[in-house]
Amino acid sequence: MAENTIEQDPISWWNELEEQWQLAFSHVAFNRRELHTPSVEELQDLITRPVLRIASPGSMYPNTSVDLTNLSGLSQLRHVELLFVQNHLLSSLEEIADLTQLKQLVLPGNKLTSLKGIEKMTDLEKLHVQNNELSSIAELSHLTKLVELYVFHTSLSKLDGLGPQHKDTLKQVLARPNPELSPEEISRIEEMLDIQLGKGA
Secondary structure (H helix, E strand, C coil): CCHHHCCCCHHHHHHHCCHHHHHHHHHHCCCCCCCCCCCHHHHHHHHCCCEEEEECCCCCCCCCCCCCCCCHHHCCCCCCCEEEEECCCCCCCHHHCCCCCCCEEECCCCCCCCCCCCCCCCCCCEEECCCCCCCCCHHHHHCCCCCEEECCCCCCCCCCCCCHHHCCCCCEEEEECCCCCCHHHHHHHHHHHCCCCEECC
16 A cells, blocks of 8 residues: 555555554554454544554553564554554564654563664654663664663663764663673763663663
8 A cells, every 4th residue: 555545545554454453453542352343533543643552461551462573553654653562572663664753662572683674763752672682772873862762671782873963862871781781881871971871670
């Protein structure tokens, strides 16, 4: 489906969604326990929402019974600015690479090994990707509006995407505990950004 037709033809968009996404949206957006066939009005409400939270059964406050394996259902939602997809089975961000309007992205407790796909989200202010399998955050180098970054409980040995370009805006970085992150790397970042790296729970 062409990207500009989602609001013109939301029914076709819905019909092309994977069943896992239809079910998750049925729970989260339409407050239904089973798979729901939404009206055009319901779909228009969904695709224009500025905030979307999809928390798996393993989350503290779950709102769906689905453990999502990808982000394909979100790829055309160009109105969402605050996106929370917690404790699922996500391994990639590339399916939401065009959501450049995002200001807050919260994806803790997934299976992310890379932040590839985030590079164009230059309006992003808050990024929470703790409890993932990340080995690099190099893709953050151009995200100079970041104010808050959570990367604790990952596989990071370096905070290689952070640089002097973040100094004026980045106010909070929770990067500990991270077993592979050396005291030298922590000191380097703290001195460069003039902040103290915090500890997450």
